Amino acid sequence: MEPIARLSFLLDFYGSLLTERQRSIAAMHWSEDMSLAEIAAETGITRQAAHDTVRKAEIALEEFEEKLGLMTWHLRLKKASQQAQSLAANPDCDGNSHARLVETLQTISDLLEEPHGL
Numbered sequence: 001m002e003p004i005a006r007l008s009f010l011l012d013f014y015g016s017l018l019t020e021r022q023r024s025i026a027a028m029h030w031s032e033d034m035s036l037a038e039i040a041a042e043t044g045i046t047r048q049a050a051h052d053t054v055r056k057a058e059i060a061l062e063e064f065e066e067k068l069g070l071m072t073w074h075l076r077l078k079k080a081s082q083q084a085q086s087l088a089a090n091p092d093c094d095g096n097s098h099a100r101l102v103e104t105l106q107t108i109s110d111l112l113e114e115p116h117g118l
Helices: 003-017 020-031 036-043 047-068 070-088 095-113
Strands: none
Touching: 003 020, 003 047, 003 070, 020 036, 020 047, 036 047, 047 070, 070 095
């Protein structure tokens, strides 16, 4: 995943755990693709303050993901779900495809049993 896309996705998962200032400035930078100079002008802070806020938000988001792993869990569950849907949509499912479908459904079940499952 591209770094900016990853940070934007992490912001979706953990943004509410940041301060309001961190959340809004990070969203401007990663989601709205505003430069640090544009953020500084918009918010009335220095470019350096905008940079520092974005950097602190990035560090905090990466720490949240490292400790909680919700984004990783979500992506694994989404991948397994898409694979199961693809296998189930095949009406000419042979024995091997059926076994893969059963295995994929077990993966989904296992993921939902993990402590990260909401």
